[in-house]
Amino acid sequence: MFLYFKDLRIHFIVSSLLGGVVVGCVAYIIMRLLFVPVAACVLIALSYMLLWTIFRRTMVERRGSERFMAATRLRMDECRLQDYLHFYEILLSQNKEKRRQRRILLNMSTGYLEIGEDAQAKAILDELTAYFAMHTANTNKIVYFDNMVTYYLHMRDLEAAKKVMVMYKQTLNDPALSRQIKAFHNPLYEDKEAWIKLLEGKADEVLDFYLDLLEASPHQLTKVHAHDMLAIIYRQLNRPDLALASKVYLIKYGGDLACAKRARLEMNNAGT
Structure with a gap:
């Protein structure tokens, strides 16, 4: 989406400003010939800049949404995790904003766990631990705990997995979460409960x-x-x-x- 393509922001600003200047100049020439006030030329230029920015942002959001849906299909429907990870590696290189980087890294930790690169996944999760320890419940925090439990289950460390499950459950029960988010993530928690029983x-x-x-x-x-x-x-x-x-x-x-x-x-x- 728009915020995921931070490197395009300057492009949008510059193109909007240049476009606004050009449109404003053309409008000024035409309207001066028609004896229209200068304020109307400025208004037209500003309106163009606003509409152009909205249009470009909408198009980038649509393109970004389509790319993320395609990446999700690679993972969920085709089990092509190497291609899924490659998508996020490119995305990570394009983003400098910490909040976006954390989300990308979290998705990458999921992919690493699923292809068996547990050490790489754990390194990412350890890097994110301090952040999630200080922040309230949200979707990202749920995924973080889910991935941590998965890692410990891969390691057959049931004691560590159960400790994380306590925090996982507390996060799911947080009243700040919507019912929709809880309903979506509860089956993942139940899967980890069943997985622990299986290993027992x-x-x-x-x-x-x-x-x-x-x-x-x-x-x-x-x-x-x-x-x-x-x-x-x-x-x-x-x-x-x-x-x-x-x-x-x-x-x-x-x-x-x-x-x-x-x-x-x-x-x-x-x-x-």
């Missing part, structure tokens, strides 16, 4: 959760994650046939996600 060996308690998640989500990324969890669940429940089916799904649809790479490696090592 309680596969039978979370089977239905992941089967429901598989059926309910329209996004390929979520379906792949559900199958990743189901493969573990079925192994714990001694259902190797179903575990194998979930692995096959991961390999076919998981793109460059870490769980898909892991499934391919396991299948190759097994000679399947």
